Amino acid sequence: MYTCSDLKKGLKLLIDGDPHVIVQFDFSKPGKGQALYRCKLRNMITGSLFDRTYRSGESFEPASLEERDMQYLYQDETGYVFMDQKTYEQVALSEETLGDDKYFLVDNMEVKILMYGDTGIGITLPNFVNLRVTQSDPWVKGDTAAGNNKPATVETGYTLQVPSFVEEGTLIQIDTRTGEYATRVKE
16 A cells, blocks of 8 residues: 555556546645645546545545556557567557557567556557558659658558658657657667
């Protein structure tokens, strides 16, 4: 069990039967009375945010979360399907759960899935992913101004800004944390 003195940003708690993470934390000690712990909490299943204030002496149950190594298999009507590397058990994550991370999934990619019981509630991708450019405007001679970028679409449908020398068919590396172009990949 956690106490109020354990509260900090990033701590995962079980509140009303759902896992929550503290996204903002503030401690205040008024002149008289008990200390106050103001927390902004995010429900890890629904994504909703809310504020709660706790007084010293309260206790909290830790959320029993597990991170598993899984492999991305395919997408179907149930969502994006992943397979546990050890047990071969399959888990489907919804498009809402993945958010923009869905654009960086490549067949057979190794990822980490955050599990709450038998439900997948989050994903951790590798820092970089290699994707092929499927649509990009051609480079025009004379477009050599510094910082000259153009939009490009990769095979997963994601659109990002790339340097002007990147053409259709080029394999590029994208930083999955920021969604930005990192470098060209030699084949």
